[in-house]
Amino acid sequence: MADLSLFSNEQIAALLSALPDPAFILTRSGRYAAVFGGTDSRYYHDGSGLVGKTLDDVLHPEKAAWFQAQVAIALASQGLHVVEYALGRDDVKGIGTDGPEELIWFEGRVQTLGYQVLEEEAVLWVASNITASKKLEALLRMQSETDSLSNLPNRRKLMSSLTEHFELFARYKTPASVLIFDIDHFKSINDGQGHLAGDRTIAATADVCRRELRATDFPARLGGDEFVVLMPHTDSEQALPITERLRQRIAEQAGATISGGLSEMTAGDLSYEEVLKRADDALYCAKRDGRNRIVRS
Template sequence: MDSEIELLRAMVKALPDPVFVITESGHYLEIAGGKDPAYYHDGDDLKGLSLYNVMPKDKADWFLEQIRKTLAQNRLRTVQYTLSQKDVKGLEKAPGPDGDIHFEGRIQPLPVTLQGERTVVWSARNITSQHELEIKLQRMSETDALTGIFNRRKFLEQLNKCFRKFKRYDRPTALITFDIDHFKRINDSFGHSTGDKVLCRLTQNCTAQLRQVDSLYRIGGEEFAVLLPETNAENAYQQAERLRQISEQLRMEDRESADKITISVGISEFADTDASIEDVMKRADACLYEAKRNGRNRVVGG
């Protein structure tokens, strides 16, 4: 029997991830496992303390809410959260990873009360590498590989969000779409590598002209879009003119004698009569095509 108890103690102590026994009032009763400083900080000193003794109130409130939800539902629950060494008092000098650590917490009610309180077992697994990989993959799926700005997929997602927000709050919002004029001629005359440079430099110059709340997207080969929150048609036109003018400062291969780069621009302010984002996009596209028909290198609003 003694050998079985010793084995059980050794197993608990050797658990690769930290495990906490926490009461419904938020007190740490027991702590075990998670001793590898490459992944965790040693939390032994937390035993006997309250969540509110060691964490900012907002974080302690969140942890206590998860404990009470688990007890109310009386079942295993899984949550994800982020903590760093600086978030927990007493760990300032403990060896362990720097920066934010992303955790998967598995919370299980215990079938017995301890010190007169209901309790849970909370295991915390470091999933930082997995989390960072997911963010990287998400960013790759939303980003144009050449220019580094958002792609069409992200554009449609954000356009839908802006449209829902517009319908709910009725705040002015505008969409700009533009094409590089005669881009095929640029590729044919100077080569695709030069065409790529034009796309990248135009992207950089346009981004520098936008507000922090605005966002630029590459939605096709030489096609771009800009979402402008809190912007009416008049202000969108002024912004579009700035983009058109900045494009004219570009030259192929940095040669002043070479043809200048120009863009044709269409503008669409969101309207109460719009039933979907397709209505907004069709209006912007119609303005863009009108700009092309009227000689290119111009802005048309609608």
């Protein structure tokens, strides 16, 4: 602990003002009692105009209520409360279209003060801009979940989504269908035209999926020339014309045909693997029956 007797009041005030990150004194009722620091102009604007205002004066109701709740949590804990949060132009009153288009992320370190301010309990709220690290985290997550050739979600992300939707089905009976398809005679494309031609076919097939499927559908590359499309809130009867249109568009636009198997989640399924197995069996029926077709199980 520093010996503050070594510093004059003016020096202490100067030290507080020089803090790179802004520090707010917030009372239990949500009033800004004081603002210190925030000198890192890359990330912060002058916050001195907040003094005397309340959270409700500055923020829209939902966000103001969230901040008020965090202050209450910190006061109840009588210690340090750490939170991550985002602020956008829709959260702050009076900014409108002048505010940043992207969300700005912060880490808030909220420490209870051992004395009252303006006759209320109060906290010290230090806000650090963590937008850059959040963007890097999102980029790394996306890269870990995206197939580099097709730019579709990879197997890992697919299994996560299948798990999520199977849990929804098991709990609420929310329907979902699954299509598995692969590219007909893909080995011949690789052997006859080279692996670059095979790569181009996979990429073109993925592009058709992005263009032709609905916004709610989830196409992914399972591996090799095999793809899976998860269709939430859709039973197999509803899904069949969607998959037929996809098959036709791939034939027209990707220079290759596909064979696929379609199935849906049913009451007897214990896991999404059973749905995949039925769809995979139907895929092999499509191949056996002459390819370039979708078979529904």
